[in-house]
Amino acid sequence: MISRRILLGQNVQCRCRSVAKRGVGIILILALLLFIPACTKNEKSTLDILSPADFSIAKADSIPAYYSATRLDLTLDVGEGNTVAKSMTITGDNLAVLERFVPNDELSQPRDYVALYSASGEQMSSFEVGDKIPFSAVSKIISDVDGNLLVVDFGSLEATLYRFSPSGEYVGNPMNLILPDGLVSQGNLHIDKEGNFYLSAYGMKGQEFAVFDNQGVFRYSIQEDGLWDGWFEFGDTVFLEGVQDNSRKPLIYPVDSSSGKTEKAIDVSSILKSSIMYSGNGVSFVIDQTGLSLFDMSAKQLKRLVSWNECNMDRTILNYIRECQILSEETIFIMAAVDSNNKTIEMLTKQQENPNEGKKTLVVAGFSIAEDEELLSAVKAFNESSQDFSIQIKDYAEGISYWTMPEDEYNNAMASAFQQFRLDVVTGEGPDIFYGDSQTLQDAGNLVDLMPFIEADHSFQLEDYLPNVIEACKTNDKLYKLPVSFGISCLYGETSVIGARSGWTVQEFNEMADSLPEGTLPIGNFSQSSLLFYALQSSPRDYYDENSNIVRFGSEDFIQLLKWAKTYGLDDEKFNSGEISVDDGTLQRNGQLALANAWIPGT
Numbered sequence: 139m140i141s142r143r144i145l146l147g148q149n150v151q152c153r154c155r156s157v158a159k160r161g162v163g164i165i166l167i168l169a170l171l172l173f174i175p176a177c178t179k180n181e182k183s184t185l186d187i188l189s190p191a192d193f194s195i196a197k198a199d200s201i202p203a204y205y206s207a208t209r210l211d212l213t214l215d216v217g218e219g220n221t222v223a224k225s226m227t228i229t230g231d232n233l234a235v236l237e238r239f240v241p242n243d244e245l246s247q248p249r250d251y252v253a254l255y256s257a258s259g260e261q262m263s264s265f266e267v268g269d270k271i272p273f274s275a276v277s278k279i280i281s282d283v284d285g286n287l288l289v290v291d292f293g294s295l296e297a298t299l300y301r302f303s304p305s306g307e308y309v310g311n312p313m314n315l316i317l318p319d320g321l322v323s324q325g326n327l328h329i330d331k332e333g334n335f336y337l338s339a340y341g342m343k344g345q346e347f348a349v350f351d352n353q354g355v356f357r358y359s360i361q362e363d364g365l366w367d368g369w370f371e372f373g374d375t376v377f378l379e380g381v382q383d384n385s386r387k388p389l390i391y392p393v394d395s396s397s398g399k400t401e402k403a404i405d406v407s408s409i410l411k412s413s414i415m416y417s418g419n420g421v422s423f424v425i426d427q428t429g430l431s432l433f434d435m436s437a438k439q440l441k442r443l444v445s446w447n448e449c450n451m452d453r454t455i456l457n458y459i460r461e462c463q464i465l466s467e468e469t470i471f472i473m474a475a476v477d478s479n480n481k482t483i484e485m486l487t488k489q490q491e492n493p494n495e496g497k498k499t500l501v502v503a504g505f506s507i508a509e510d511e512e513l514l515s516a517v518k519a520f521n522e523s524s525q526d527f528s529i530q531i532k533d534y535a536e537g538i539s540y541w542t543m544p545e546d547e548y549n550n551a552m553a554s555a556f557q558q559f560r561l562d563v564v565t566g567e568g569p570d571i572f573y574g575d576s577q578t579l580q581d582a583g584n585l586v587d588l589m590p591f592i593e594a595d596h597s598f599q600l601e602d603y604l605p606n607v608i609e610a611c612k613t614n615d616k617l618y619k620l621p622v623s624f625g626i627s628c629l630y631g632e633t634s635v636i637g638a639r640s641g642w643t644v645q646e647f648n649e650m651a652d653s654l655p656e657g658t659l660p661i662g663n664f665s666q667s668s669l670l671f672y673a674l675q676s677s678p679r680d681y682y683d684e685n686s687n688i689v690r691f692g693s694e695d696f697i698q699l700l701k702w703a704k705t706y707g708l709d710d711e712k713f714n715s716g717e718i719s720v721d722d723g724t725l726q727r728n729g730q731l732a733l734a735n736a737w738i739p740g741t
Contacts, residue, residue: 185403194439204492205444207451210259210483218242223481225278228419228463229304233471234287236279250276257469259485265306283333292325297337313354328369330376338367358398370417373436386542411537416462427508427536447530451484453514497528503569508533512622534559576619585618629733636732644698661733662722666707
């Protein structure tokens with residue numbers, strides 16, 4: 139019986155990631171893991187600080203709810219062309235999506251439509267809005283208090299609202315929300331339960347919200363130092379999101395809707411940590427690395443709705459979320475966009491049964507790994523294919539964010555996370571697989587050699603993998619890690635200039651450099667220190683014996699390597715300041731550079 143150990147990994151040839159684990163059946167996983175005068179502002183310096191003890195945090199079920207993800211088919215039956223989702227909102231029991239149809243016919247202009255989708259994701263109807271809106275440049279859709287759909291066209295100094303019934307009937311006249319002098323639209327709009335509009339704007343003092351009544355009449359503008367674009371409604375109170383300048387901690391400001399004044403700011407950093415807040419359809423919620431939770435500031439409640447470990451959605455889209463709408467606790471819609479021309483909508487549906495129940499759970503852990511797209515893709519692929527195992531991701535740096543924490547607090551939090559990880563390993567509560575730099579764990583004997591498992595598993599063919607990559611992962615013929623992906627950093631040049639070779643000694647390189655025509659550089663855009671770094675990375679065993687822990691940095695050949703880096707590299711200080719640089723591509727095309735740098739991605 140193998141003791142509970144971990145198998146990890148570190149960079150191999152610049153990008154290689156590795157994995158760690160603990161028991162039989164692990165090989166199956168390793169094969170895949172790779173600011174205006176009219177505004178109101180408060181002068182206050184104090185704030186309320188909330189802690190988790192101030193909140194009612196719902197406990198997770200013993201068998202967590204499972205959500206199945208389905209990508210909505212946004213196709214419109216209006217001809218040949220492509221459809222791009224632009225915005226979405228809940229209307230009644232349906233989802234309304236503002237879509238732009240781009241005809242394949244290059245002579246035809248794009249057209250904007252609103253399509254309605256049921257709770258099951260079926261497209262029920264659609265209607266064109268462009269024929270009612272001249273020179274349409276609409277980019278957002280919201281619902282008003284009467285259930286109508288408002289399609290918004292943002293200008294730099296105003297926003298124009300066009301109202302439609304859910305069935306597509308044009309209602310009333312356009313409404314213009316005209317910003318006061320000194321403000322420029324930020325292209326975002328919210329509506330509260332009373333029908334007031336909050337138009338995001340920017341002025342001399344930074345971020346503001348211009349507030350209009352339900353007839354479009356300007357009421358006041360709200361401005362606070364550190365205000366962001368976030369807008370939320372809890373009960374009958376509107377809250378605005380901001381940040382403390384000196385600490386980068388997220389704040390929320392309650393707003394007195396009668397006066398437009400903000401009340402004492404509330405520090406929610408210890409509760410929300412690195413979560414991103416959203417609001418829509420009368421609910422507010424947060425999304426973080428581990429899942430989606432309902433967030434009620436008035437009731438001081440936080441309830442986990444979705445755990446990403448219990449959802450088959452492609453988690454890489456979490457890095458690109460644009461909007462999120464909750465129809466009910468059973469149906470959630472997430473819009474993501476890798477780029478402006480490629481937006482998708484994922485529908486998450488709560489299932490009666492959890493397909494992971496009964497499977498053996500294996501944990502892959504690391505630090506700041508929850509947004510690593512290679513890992514997320516590999517875990518998704520494995521979970522979809524395995525009938526016996528389910529992989530869950532544990533990020534020891536969960537909730538730790540350099541962008542929302544003071545530097546000292548961030549450093550202390552990371553140190554505590556590393557300490558917790560080491561404690562888990564020592565007590566046998568560590569992960570099955572580690573994703574990251576593994577050398578410390580390997581040196582401490584916490585890793586398991588994979589070779590015996592590979593040799594015993596006839597379905598795993600090591601020959602299917604590049605042998606040089608596998609060899610690069612070995613230590614004394616023991617395989618403690620496997621890469622998720624790899625790549626090669628290399629130098630390339632014309633064989634007529636450098637010859638047919640795969641490397642040089644320092645003497646051979648000097649001979650090649652001396653043979654070059656006048657005005658031709660031997661090597662391009664490298665500083666002296668980076669040149670030395672890459673040379674050592676390519677041949678570490680020439681100067682360090684890992685078996686005896688003997689180094690050879692005083693040897694004559696290492697001294698020659700130092701001279702080589704100093705001769706052909708660019709001055710570090712001037713290079714790092716941008717004072718000097720080399721245009722590799724132009725020089726090489728003109729025959730003035732022998733060697734240029736390249737990165738060749740693997741798989």
